[in-house]
Amino acid sequence: MKKALIIIAVVLIVVFAVVLVAMRSMKAFTGRTAASIDKPSVLSIDLSREYPERSTFDFSRFNFSMKRETNFLGLIKAVEEAGRDDKIRAISLKIDGVGLSSSQFDEFAKAIDGFKESGKPVYAFMPSAGMGDLRAGCLADSLFMSPVSDFMLMGMAIMPMFFAGTAEKLGVGFDIIQMGEYKGVGEMFTEKALTEPLRENYTSLLDALFDGWLDFVSARRGISSEDLARYVDMGTFDAVDGFGMGLIDGIVYPQEYRERILSLVEDDDDRIVSISRYHSLKKPLSGKRKIAVIYCLGNIHSGKSQDSPFSRSFSIGDETFTKAIGDAADDDDIEAILLRVDSPGGSALASDFIWKSILDARKKKPVLVSMGGVAASGGYYISMGADSIFCEQNTITGSIGVVFMKIHAQGLMEKVGITVDGITRGEFADDFAIHKPMDAHAYEAFTRMSEKTYEIFTTKAAEGRGMAHEELLAVAGGRIWTGNQAVEAGLVDRIASFSEAIDATAKMVDIPRNELGIITYPREKGFWEIAFELRANPPLSSVLPEPIEKAISPVIDMITLFRPNEILALMPVVVITDR
Known part of the structure; x- marks a missing residue:
């Protein structure tokens, strides 16, 4: 039976390939080609x-x-x-x-x-x-x-979901340790509403985004911000x-x-x-003198990157990206490196490994960062070691803080009659067991570990930005900033577009615009290479309606990225505005 299924699969792949090639050939024969524009x-x-x-x-x-x-x-x-x-x-x-x-x-x-x-x-x-x-x-x-x-x-809104009530009904608990008063990423599991620090942080962020919208439309349409606000309220x-x-x-x-x-x-x-x-x-950016553009997109985790062509989602695996950065640094044909970062963060350990590879690359050639929509928490971690950091005015960044989480199902197991008995050696041997919450000794130990990780994060950020540690702490603590605010806080060098960042990278190594070419990392895969790697089932996020996917994405991120004994540097919320 298994052999027959393999034969059928091979036949289907061959038929699929023949049909696609035939369709492409027919289109080339009968359809309009990309002829030059002469009128x-x-x-x-x-x-x-x-x-x-x-x-x-x-x-x-x-x-x-x-x-x-x-x-x-x-x-x-x-x-x-x-x-x-x-x-x-x-x-x-x-x-x-x-x-x-x-x-x-x-x-x-x-x-x-x-x-x-x-x-x-x-x-x-x-x-x-x-x-x-x-x-x-x-x-x-x-x-x-x-x-x-x-x-x-x-209008615009930031409306995170909270699952503490659901956890209570199920008998599930979450042990959360957060470094940074404003971090808040674990509060979706422990609270039923916004805490005051998180409300303050989100209010500042939303005011900046909404005021920016008013200013933009007001200037372009010649309408006062007051009138526009009134139209929104209508x-x-x-x-x-x-x-x-x-x-x-x-x-x-x-x-x-x-x-x-x-x-x-x-x-x-x-x-x-x-x-x-x-x-x-x-075909722009195809000149002979090259810079590397390394796309750092998605959550940061240990191991190799996991990309999905179905949902057009990407991830940042430390093995994949330390290799990509190292390869670009060692390639004599690459004169400089630009990282395009669009990430809410993830594993603190994986972020640190990527940060180190950036420092090593800087010893050989310039390394710059262009922030996309989000470069927060671990996304900021991997950016802070660069020679220069650029962002757009509405980039979401900062969120310098860490979180440790342990899940237990003590109440649920009691409800369904499951008991656990065992033999342990070592004071903390059963503290990650599913049947019980952490005890006071475990909280103390993992709080120390989290504090050390936060100290490392903030110390390296201060060094990277040329700031005193106390000065950096004043803008850290898990606070989220827009690009404009981040520039004022000293976390980013200046507002610049991706295109402008490419020009700045080329300028650092004296490449004229007409000679500039880019090489993309990680290597772009061809159609057939991707097609043969597809799995039978697309990821969950690709089959959910978009509003639901966006609303629960912080939960999916936490569940996907969580590993026992690992600390996360992850932004706590997805900002949803009407596009």
């Missing part, structure tokens, strides 16, 4: 889709596209190139939800502003408008909605009202908007160029 055209950008940090293939919904997706850096470079390209007359934005993170949006806005400096217009159409849609629409010179469209400006209203408020420039149906865009290119549909087609033609 005035409009660049079309769909902001409703995601632009992943790392280039990969679209395996979502079993699409199995053999063409690499345009990654975020490709999006930015394509917009920058379009500003210099005489054949690109305008940009048209499709805004039906926004797939960019807050920090990615900041960089995209800079790129669009650079495009507009060339004197070319930007148009946008929104079928409906939430907070993120309106912010994106403000990038356009002319923003349109349909007569039956609605605004749903529902919640919902239609496009006609929005037009009267000055939030949009016109009311047209989608067909009429398309006609308007086609009129710019003599009604030639082939001259509406997608961002993926345009990027494939231009």
Whole structure:
């Protein structure tokens, strides 16, 4: 039976390969190829889709596209190139939800502003408008909605879930030791509401994000922040009202908007160029002199990285990344290294190993960091050893603190009649047993261990930032900062986009822009290599509805990353705003 199943599997793989190759060949024969742009055209950008940090293939919904997706850096470079390209007359934005993170949006806005400096217009159409849609629409010179469209400006919120009540009902307990008054990552299991330090921290963070939204929209639309706040408190209203408020420039149906865009290119549909087609033609950053871009994305853990093409999720395994950093440092063709960090943290031990590999690499060549949407806790740990740290104004960073957790099921076992008896040697032999909580001696021992880890974390952070230890402690303690706040606190050097960080890295080793090329680490795998590595079952996060996935992701992170005897450096919450 087993042999028959193997034969069937091999046959299916071969058939699958033949079909894909045939489809690709047919598309190349009959479809439109990425011919050069030789007539005035409009660049079309769909902001409703995601632009992943790392280039990969679209395996979502079993699409199995053999063409690499345009990654975020490709999006930015394509917009920058379009500003210099005489054949690109305008940009048209499709805004039906926004797939960019807050920090990615900041960089995209800079790129669009650079495009507009060339004197070319930007148009946008929104079928409906939430907070993120309106912010994106403000990038356009002319923003349109349909007569039956609605605004749903529902505000922003940080609303973590708490499971202490659930644990009580189940008879499950959590022994939590946290270093940092504001750390809070374990409080989801021990509390039923926000503690005062956590409420203070989240209030500061949310105020900064909401005020930033008000300032951005106010400046772009010429509406006072007070009026905008009032519109948000109204919640919902239609496009006609929005037009009267000055939030949009016109009311047209989608067909009429398309006609308007086609009129710019003599009604030639082939001259509406997608961002993926345009990027494939231009191939930026392919010069002979190389820098390494190392993508540090996802949770940090011991061992090898675990990536999933189904959910487009990545992780940072210390074995994988110490090797990647070491390989880039030892490669004589690589002149400098830039780490792109987008991580809420994870294992403190694994973070320290990666930090050490960065220090070793700095002995051979410059190492810089560009922070993405989140570079907090362990994500900050792996960043703090670099020569320079850059972030966007809405990057979430800081959260310098550690947490230790032990789970027990004493109450549950009593309810179902399970008893435990045993023989031990050593005072702490049974303190990680599932049937009992830690005793006072264990709490004391693991508190000392946690305090030592926190001292190491803060000492190394102070050394990396050139600060006195006491000065660093004043901005540590688990506090979460936006990028702007982190710069003021001295945790980051300056606000800069990913593209600007690449330019700064090249400048450190005197590489002219027209000679600059990048090599990506970890090595990008080909389609077939990924396809043959796929497991039968996608991870849990890929099959859950997106709102549920986001809400419970801190819990999944804690459960996934937790190992007995290991201390975590993990950010306590996911910030959910209306994109």
